[in-house]
Amino acid sequence: MLLGVIADDFTGASDIANTIAKGLPGQGGLRTAQFLGVPRKETTSDIEAGVIALKSRSIAAADAVAQSLEALHWLLAHGCRQVVFKYCSTFDSTPTGNIGPVAEALAEALDAHGVIACPAFPAAGRTVYQGHLFVHDRLLNESGLQNHPLNPMTDPDIRRWLTRQSRYPVGLVTWSSVRAGPAEITAKLRKAHGSGQRLVIVDALGDDDLVAIGTAAASAKLITGGSGVAMGLPANFIAAGLARGSTSLGIGVDGPEAILAGSCSGATRGQVERHQQKHPTLAIDVDSVMRGDTTASDLVSFVLGNHGKAPLVFSSGSPDEVSRLQGRYGRDAIAETLDALFADTARKLVSAGVRRLVVAGGETSGAVVTALDLGALTIGPEIDPGVPVVISTGQAPVAMALKSGNFGAPDFFVKALDRMAGR
Numbered sequence: 001m002l003l004g005v006i007a008d009d010f011t012g013a014s015d016i017a018n019t020i021a022k023g024l025p026g027q028g029g030l031r032t033a034q035f036l037g038v039p040r041k042e043t044t045s046d047i048e049a050g051v052i053a054l055k056s057r058s059i060a061a062a063d064a065v066a067q068s069l070e071a072l073h074w075l076l077a078h079g080c081r082q083v084v085f086k087y088c089s090t091f092d093s094t095p096t097g098n099i100g101p102v103a104e105a106l107a108e109a110l111d112a113h114g115v116i117a118c119p120a121f122p123a124a125g126r127t128v129y130q131g132h133l134f135v136h137d138r139l140l141n142e143s144g145l146q147n148h149p150l151n152p153m154t155d156p157d158i159r160r161w162l163t164r165q166s167r168y169p170v171g172l173v174t175w176s177s178v179r180a181g182p183a184e185i186t187a188k189l190r191k192a193h194g195s196g197q198r199l200v201i202v203d204a205l206g207d208d209d210l211v212a213i214g215t216a217a218a219s220a221k222l223i224t225g226g227s228g229v230a231m232g233l234p235a236n237f238i239a240a241g242l243a244r245g246s247t248s249l250g251i252g253v254d255g256p257e258a259i260l261a262g263s264c265s266g267a268t269r270g271q272v273e274r275h276q277q278k279h280p281t282l283a284i285d286v287d288s289v290m291r292g293d294t295t296a297s298d299l300v301s302f303v304l305g306n307h308g309k310a311p312l313v314f315s316s317g318s319p320d321e322v323s324r325l326q327g328r329y330g331r332d333a334i335a336e337t338l339d340a341l342f343a344d345t346a347r348k349l350v351s352a353g354v355r356r357l358v359v360a361g362g363e364t365s366g367a368v369v370t371a372l373d374l375g376a377l378t379i380g381p382e383i384d385p386g387v388p389v390v391i392s393t394g395q396a397p398v399a400m401a402l403k404s405g406n407f408g409a410p411d412f413f414v415k416a417l418d419r420m421a422g423r
């Protein structure tokens with residue numbers, strides 16, 4: 001393995017696995033596998049990039065550090081020369097969150113300095129300018145992310161946000177230096193290191209900026225950011241003669257289907273609304289779930305009774321609905337109960353023969369995929385920016401789309417099921 005990734009959630013892991021497997025147009029990417037947690041079994045040796053999906057985004061910093069270091073040691077033991085710590089392109093974390101602690105712990109373990117921190121993902125509308133994060137034309141804290149159920153993002157100045165989570169001062173490489181090219185970026189990162197800054201926010205407005213940042217990072221031991229930061233990395237390995245550049249597999253997994261949405265983001269709610277117009281949908285009554293009256297068996301009966309019609313089950317609610325429920329039951333109690341409900345539902349569905357599964361939401365995907373225990377996933381074709389089809393190996397492969405809350409076009413759900421079937 002050449003390149004290793006530690007991703008703090010499962011949708012984020014398939015997002016960056018997609019970027020690495022795709023590489024740059026005309027060049028191809030690296031042969032990539034996504035692992036669900038630190039692999040316990042040996043993996044095949046023809047993998048060039050390994051992406052370890054953790055479910056660490058919203059857990060205590062000390063636990064996230066411990067899990068990330070374990071992942072790091074596994075990647076290093078499997079030959080990785082470079083490691084990426086992947087977090088959300090909207091920098092999802094709280095002021096006491098774990099992006100800073102994990103990045104600093106990895107940097108210390110690798111003796112890395114002047115470490116890039118760049119969440120930009122322009123294809124999904126996330127850009128960073130003067131250390132401020134934008135989602136399309138809005139600052140982060142006005143983009144809807146201020147209402148996130150677990151990590152409300154209330155400050156668009158991510159240097160300030162990261163500083164709250166970090167032990168060392170946080171630096172900034174501004175867009176003018178990024179525009180000046182890889183040599184200037186490297187010089188600025190060195191300068192930041194010289195002034196005692198360990199993590200350095202790097203501005204990026206477009207894919208060409210990310211490719212320049214990737215080129216500048218050719219010999220970096222550690223890079224941190226969203227999936228965009230990996231855009232230019234496969235090309236470094238190809239240029240060094242270590243990889244040849246490969247293209248992702250076509251696939252065709254047909255069979256019963258289900259869509260499970262636990263994300264309350266604006267994009268997911270839009271996709272749910274669109275889907276409701278033509279397909280059977282079941283809105284989960286969260287009060288009833290909390291009372292124990294609605295269970296996974298109810299959801300499973302609905303899905304299996306609507307086989308062939310792209311049935312959708314969702315808990316996605318508006319910000320008002322989410323705050324009402326959180327006020328009544330507590331944020332963590334709801335998240336735990338719903339995650340367990342989706343996990344149990346997915347397990348029962350796959351046992352009943354479901355082979356195509358779309359899951360919306362990072363936490364929700366983490367719960368589902370952990371419950372399914374499918375082993376390593378291969379990366380198939382891209383559905384929409386940041387979301388590939390992923391396929392389990394073995395005799396009865398399951399094709400999945402693990403959709404980040406805010407990703408995907410309004411018709412994502414149907415498109416994802418079609419791509420899985422090779423249509």
Ligand SMILES: Nc1ncnc2c1ncn2[C@@H]1O[C@H](COP(=O)(O)OP(=O)(O)OP(=O)(O)O)[C@@H](O)[C@H]1O
Nearest residue numbers: 149263265315317322335338361362363364404405
């Ligand atoms: N109606 C609801 N009220 C309160 N919380 C909810 C509701 N529906 C889902 N949740 C919880 O909100 C969280 C949504 O997080 P999740 O990561 O799945 O989606 P997301 O944040 O939109 O996606 P991403 O992390 O990919 O950006 C989950 O923990 C889920 O259990």
Ligand SMILES: O=C(O)[C@@H](O)C(=O)CO
Nearest residue numbers: 012015088089226362404
């Ligand atoms: O970077 C992103 O926005 C996504 O890959 C993600 O991490 C959402 O959970």
